[in-house]
Amino acid sequence: MIDYRLIRSEPERVKQSLQHRGYAVSMVDEWLAIDTRWRELTTRVETLTAEQNRVSKKIPQLKKAGQDVSALIAEMRTLGEQIKQLEQERREVEERREQMLLMFPNIPHETTPIGVDASQNVEVRRGGTPHPFDFEPRPHWEIAERLGLIDFERGAKISGSGFHVYIGLGARLERALINFMLDLHTREHGYQEVFPPFLVRPEVMQGTGQLPKFEEEMYRCADDPLYLIPTAEVPVTNLYREEILSIEQLPIYLVAYSPCFRREAGAAGRLTRGLLRVHQFNKVELVKFTTPETSYEEHERLLRDAETVLQRLELPYRIMLLCTGDLGFAAAKCYDLEVWSPGVQQWLEVSSCSNFEDFQARRANIRFRREPTAKPEYVHTLNASGVATARLMAALLENYQQADGSVLIPHALRPYMEGLEQITP
RNA sequence: GGAGGGGUGGCCGAGUGGUUGAAGGCGGCGGUCUUGAAAACCGCAUCCCACCUUCGCGUGGGACGGGGGUUCGAAUCCCUCCCCCUCCGCCA
Numbered sequence: 001m002i003d004y005r006l007i008r009s010e011p012e013r014v015k016q017s018l019q020h021r022g023y024a025v026s027m028v029d030e031w032l033a034i035d036t037r038w039r040e041l042t043t044r045v046e047t048l049t050a051e052q053n054r055v056s057k058k059i060p061q062l063k064k065a066g067q068d069v070s071a072l073i074a075e076m077r078t079l080g081e082q083i084k085q086l087e088q089e090r091r092e093v094e095e096r097r098e099q100m101l102l103m104f105p106n107i108p109h110e111t112t113p114i115g116v117d118a119s120q121n122v123e124v125r126r127g128g129t130p131h132p133f134d135f136e137p138r139p140h141w142e143i144a145e146r147l148g149l150i151d152f153e154r155g156a157k158i159s160g161s162g163f164h165v166y167i168g169l170g171a172r173l174e175r176a177l178i179n180f181m182l183d184l185h186t187r188e189h190g191y192q193e194v195f196p197p198f199l200v201r202p203e204v205m206q207g208t209g210q211l212p213k214f215e216e217e218m219y220r221c222a223d224d225p226l227y228l229i230p231t232a233e234v235p236v237t238n239l240y241r242e243e244i245l246s247i248e249q250l251p252i253y254l255v256a257y258s259p260c261f262r263r264e265a266g267a268a269g270r271l272t273r274g275l276l277r278v279h280q281f282n283k284v285e286l287v288k289f290t291t292p293e294t295s296y297e298e299h300e301r302l303l304r305d306a307e308t309v310l311q312r313l314e315l316p317y318r319i320m321l322l323c324t325g326d327l328g329f330a331a332a333k334c335y336d337l338e339v340w341s342p343g344v345q346q347w348l349e350v351s352s353c354s355n356f357e358d359f360q361a362r363r364a365n366i367r368f369r370r371e372p373t374a375k376p377e378y379v380h381t382l383n384a385s386g387v388a389t390a391r392l393m394a395a396l397l398e399n400y401q402q403a404d405g406s407v408l409i410p411h412a413l414r415p416y417m418e419g420l421e422q423i424t425p
Numbered sequence: 426g427g428a429g430g431g432g433u434g435g436c437c438g439a440g441u442g443g444u445u446g447a448a449g450g451c452g453g454c455g456g457u458c459u460u461g462a463a464a465a466c467c468g469c470a471u472c473c474c475a476c477c478u479u480c481g482c483g484u485g486g487g488a489c490g491g492g493g494g495u496u497c498g499a500a501u502c503c504c505u506c507c508c509c510c511u512c513c514g515c516c517a
Binding site: 039042043045046047049050052053055056057059060061063069072073074075076077079080201244372373375376 | 435443444453454470472474475476484485486487496497498507
């Protein structure tokens with residue numbers, strides 16, 4: 001969440017950031033009104049409590065001196081009732097104040113371009129060379145089905161539409177991609193591997209910003225207060241929740257494989273064919289914890305680490321800097337990595353590389369100390385997909401397809417496929 | 426899932442409902458002493474929030490797993506949730 005002191009001290013700046021994101025600016029004044037009320041109630045409660053403490057301390061002394069304290073106790077009982085009532089009201093106001101604060105999106109960084117929607121994102125650079133085709137490239141679902149790599153029908157049969165099954169070399173290729181990415185980031189980029197739980201508690205979802213605003217995006221267990229993670233970002237970022245780290249521990253680089261579960265409510269129709277938008281996919285996620293002064297430098301390195309995956313797989317891609325209107329709720333700045341898919345003729349988003357500054361750290365209460373006696377400060381958290389396999393698989397099949405219906409295996413993956421160079425019908 | 430035991434400061438560990446932010450011990454920091462170090466001795470100690478015609482080593486409130494309650498007053502009593510341990514059951 002954002003620093004509520006910023007709403008108090010610079011409401012106009014917060015309003016401007018909300019406007020740039022396309023949010024209602026009225027939430028600033030609404031919150032300020034509630035905050036004022038909360039502060040009034042807090043002052044009253046604390047004044048009365050101070051009086052209560054003072055007298056309660058005196059009672060045993062007077063008693064010891066043999067005085068009659070029953071009148072005083074009766075008086076205190078009335079005071080206690082009064083406090084209890086005010087306290088009740090304060091709690092209600094406090095709850096609303098807190099809940100509303102959780103609905104404020106992060107303040108975009110000054111380098112985030114201002115814009116209303118994805119059309120105003122800024123292309124940063126392109127990489128890789130488009131694969132030339134002397135035939136009409138087919139969409140990945142046709143390639144995958146012809147080669148027996150993916151079974152969409154049976155996926156739908158057992159789990160519903162939006163679920164697919166990798167079969168045979170398809171399953172093998174999926175696992176190869178995951179292992180390739182994990183090896184790359186652990187061996188060459190210095191990330192420590194983590195294998196997290198895939199079900200988490202509500203407060204963990206709140207820590208990274210999925211709750212309370214995006215409740216309907218997630219799968220939830222019926223009989224336990226647990227949610228299926230939509231990304232490994234959630235459990236991994238929350239590893240250090242409620243902790244104070246020492247500065248020697250920073251920066252922390254973590255990489256985790258996890259399946260990702262997303263309801264994609266209301267997304268039916270567009271972009272839903274094949275592997276483009278599914279309810280469950282695999283992803284290798286990169287997460288960083290840094291000091292505030294290094295986070296933007298780390299953000300650029302994070303982007304390059306994710307980008308390396310596409311370079312090694314020799315896929316054509318572009319990097320987009322998201323504008324304020326397209327920026328995620330928790331992010332201050334975000335790059336998307338998009339890979340070109342010739343079969344569907346689309347750029348597919350396979351990674352979002354975000355700097356959340358202290359937005360998540362504040363929610364999850366993740367802090368660090370510069371000195372053993374220094375005041376704790378919030379860390380900065382960052383993450384990037386490195387990368388998501390479903391769309392990566394789609395792009396891979398489409399870019400590496402051959403006229404005869406076969407698919408070449410990228411060089412980087414061959415060691416993970418027992419040297420296999422090509423998948424043929 | 427059933428039965429029982431337990432969660433106190435960086436760590437260990439006291440704590441009878443009433444000056445207990447919390448004994449004692451480790452560890453930490455500062456000092457005295459010393460050529461230096463050790464030992465000994467002395468001293469210090471957290472976080473969150475509100476308030477302010479003195480923004481201060483200021484005043485007040487809160488924090489003994491979390492949240493409620495009882496009480497003039499709760500680390501201490503009650504309820505609830507979470508976590509840990511032991512035994513039983515179940516199980517890849």
